[in-house]
Every structure is written in structure tokens, then in C-alpha cells.
Amino acid sequence: MVRHTVAFKLKHAAGSAAEKDFLAKAGELASIPGVAKFEITRQVSAKNPYAYGIAMEFADQAAYEGYNDHPEHVAFVRDRWLPEVEGFLEADFVAL
């Protein structure tokens, strides 16, 4: 199992319609085949520069790559992520 996560902050103002729309669109990634336990959360540690987190799980590396290459994910990264995200850090976790 691979737990894929990303912490990020948006260019949009907190509470703005643009922020809300981005988060709603990001939520649609949950329907891409292979994605399990999808969640979008608020990052609240003052020791961390990011405002949100997205996390999901894949059965294995092949399922993860299938998601990564899926046209809906590719389009989301191109059309929404790159233009609207100010900064982010990905992290992927597997069993020790």
C-alpha cells in the first residue's frame, strides 16, 4: 500500500470563492480508478507553511502510477494545480 499525500497552499484568499472552487475540483480526483481513502483536510500546525492537505491510498505502485497518468489527473495538474497553487510538498509513505 502507498499513502500519497501533498500539503499545499493556494494563491487564492482564504474563504474566497476561487478557493472553494479549487477544493471542490480537487475532490473530484477521488473518482479516478485506484484511489482509496481520499480526503482533503486543513493543515493546522503553525510549524508548517501549508494550509491544506490531500491524502489518498493506492493498493500498490502500479495503481499509483495509473492515477498519476490518468487524463483527469493530468488535466487537473495542468489546468488548476500549477496555476493556482503557491507552494506544496508531496510525501509518499509505505510500510517499513
Next chain:
Amino acid sequence: MVRHTVAFKLKHAAGSAAEKDFLAKAGELASIPGVAKFEITRQVSAKNPYAYGIAMEFADQAAYEGYNDHPEHVAFVRDRWLPEVEGFLEADFVAL
């Protein structure tokens, strides 16, 4: 619910006895009252500078603070974390 996470890398060489001992000691944090779904994982994204992750969940902020202030956690941070960890980033996630 608060999901408390930290990604980190150790000063110890990969596969060393010192690394193994640190991870075993970190695992004992799971027994501190209030800690749920404790896990230590390997961080595998090449886009992230850290080698390991620890994650745990607390019912609420009070439970989180109880863990943070618990003598066993305080001693672990002082005696193991600060001297043996080369770098880390905490992130705490709550529902949107």
C-alpha cells in the same frame, strides 16, 4: 479529530543499528494515552527530502496536548529526537 504527522530524516546511516534503535524507541510513543492509529512508515517520494514518517490520531486538541506534554514524549524529544534527527517537518490535519 487531529491527525498529527512528522516527516524526518536521521543522522544515522540507513540500515544502521542506531537507526533501528531510534525507530524502535519512537514506536514506544504509541503507548502514551490518547494516541490512536500510530504508525511509522518509510517516505519514498523523490520530491521529498525526508526518509521516514510518523503519524497518529487524537480525538481532539486536548488529547493532542496531553500527548505533547506527557513526560515520556518530553523525554523522547529531549533524549532522542533532538540529538538524532537531522531535519523534520510536522503537519497536523483536521477536517475542512
